Amino acid sequence: MPTPDAAARLDHVAGLCDFIDASPSPFHAVQTAVAALEAAGFSELRETDPWPGSGRHYVRRAGSLAAWSTEAVGDLPSSAGFRVLGGHTDSPNLRIKPNPDVTRLEWDQLGVEVYGGPLITTWLDRDLGLSGRVAIRDAEAPGGIAQRLVLVDEPLLRVAHLAIHLDRASAQEGVRLNEQQHLAPVWGASAGAGPSLRAFLADRLEVPERDVLAHDLMTHDLTPATRFGRDADLVAAPRLDNLATAYAGVQALIAADAALAGDGGRIPLLVLFDHEEIGSMTDRGGFSSFLPTLLERVVLSRGGDREDLHRALADSLVCSADMAHATHPNYIERHEPEHRIAINGGPVLKVNAKGRYASDAPGAAAFALACEQAGVPMQRFVVRSDLPCGSTIGPMSAALTGVVTVDVGAPMLSMHSAREMCGADDPAMYVAALTAMLAPS
Structure with missing residues (x-):
């Protein structure tokens, strides 16, 4: 596999920006990924239906998605192993409460909860949109309930900062925010005379207000993803963690399926989980039955027992892909000195002796070979010994499946900010390395 050329690098940075802009919520990320998969010949299966033994397929569970190609392995036995690429669709943000309408003085506000671990101050004084899904009454739908995606991609909400004149200590001591008291965004000044959120949603969905039964809604930053810098060699965007992996994973699966062309040794499979940012302990998180059940059903559908x-599991490999911390030039002391990570420096292998990452020698070697095959450099990340280490879906997938697992990522700064940044060359190198993981030569 040749090193990504200049055209490929431009294509992938543009593709990443488009993917992010179209995916403000996990539900929209799944929808965006599905569009790319269907264009490449993948078709949808439902968990309630019997599954065929061959083909290119995907299945979705709310904000989670899995896709695979048994066409890639041709006539291999039903005990053929898997090459699994895992990531997640969710990002830290502010989520709307079930009864959100609040009126204080003349201000119309919405109650929110903090989702995940965002850098809260980066959400202040930004134009925010609203996205997610709404459950509505529908007598013709299963159970009498239909689900509709909602995307209000316009300036609707704003969390207003307190003026420094009223909190001068914040200049020296930093801003201190109470999640209950200080984060409710304003969206009007009618003193409660304007429509409720439920009425607003009903109008958008063109249904009676009484038919709006429930919602999973969240805020998102409206500034589009873009290249920046003197040489346009950087990318600023919301939700790089972890939509950069979602984009790269979809592109890698499509490219791997084409590269294997029925002559692969293992089944390439992509799984993107929701709820990673809140611990993954849900029906569609990384610690759920989603992946183990999926692997079992694929084997059984191919005639196996x-x-x-x-x-198959004993002959498989899981690549848990999430974003990685680049070394910050203003905070060099917060990084392990012998493991500097550079923007535009290539994909990152992540290692932690306490098991916060699942990488061990066999998995690390497999990723090193994939980067070598892809013609891209590989970097190695280890957190400082005196700092705690974050985690990923990797250790969970390893524990649930017993499969050798490696944790990898792409370098970035400002992780969990409302607006993050990465290198413009890294998306293409990330795609190339993940493609080689799914389709090793």
């Missing part, structure tokens, strides 16, 4: 499943 439980023995074949366990043989």
Whole structure:
């Protein structure tokens, strides 16, 4: 596999920006990924239906998605192993409460909860939109309930900062925010005379207000993803953690399926989980039955049994892909001195002796070979020994499946900010390395 050329690098940075702009919520990220998969010949399966033994397929569970190609392995036995690429669709943000309408003085506000671990101050004084899904009454839908995606991609909400004149200590001591008291965004000044959120949603969805039954809604930054810098060699965008992986994973699966062309040794499979930022302990998170059940059903659909499943797992590899911390030039002391990570320096292998990352020698070697095959450099990240280490879906997937697992990522700064940054060359190198992981030569 050749090193990504200049045209490929331009294509992938533009593709990443488009993917992010179209995906303000996990539900929209799944929708965006599905569009790319269907254009490449993948078709949808439902968990309630019987599954065929061959083909290019995807299945979605709310904000989670999995896709695979048994066409890639041709006539290999049902005990053939998997090459699994895992990531997640969710990002830290402010989520709307079930009964959100608040009126204080003349201000119309919405109650919010903090989702994940965002850098809260970066959400202040930004134009925010609203996105997610709404459950509505529909007598013709299963159970009498239909789900509709909502995207209000216009200036609707704003969390207003307190003027420094009223909190001069914040200049020296930093801003201190109470999540209950200080984060409710304003969206009007009618003193409660304007429409409620439920009425607003009903109008957008063109349904009676009484038919709006529930919602999973969140705020998103409206500034589009863009290249910046003197040489336009950097990218600023919301939700790089972890939509950069979601984009790269979809592109890698499509490219791997084409590269294998029915002559692969393992089944390439992509899984993107929701709820990683809140611990993954949900019906569609990384600690759910989603991946183990999926692997079992693929084996069974190909005529295998439980023995074949366990043989397949023993011959599989999971690549847990999430974004990685580049070394910050203003905070060099917060990084491990012998493991500097450079923007535009290539994909990152992540290692932690306490098991916060799942990488061990066999998995690390497999990723090193993938980067070598892809013609891209590989960097190695280790957190400082005196600092705590974050985690990923990697350790969970390893524990649930017993499969050798490696944790990798792409370098970035400002992780969990409302607006993050990465290098403009890194998306193409990330795609190339992940493609080689799914389709090793």
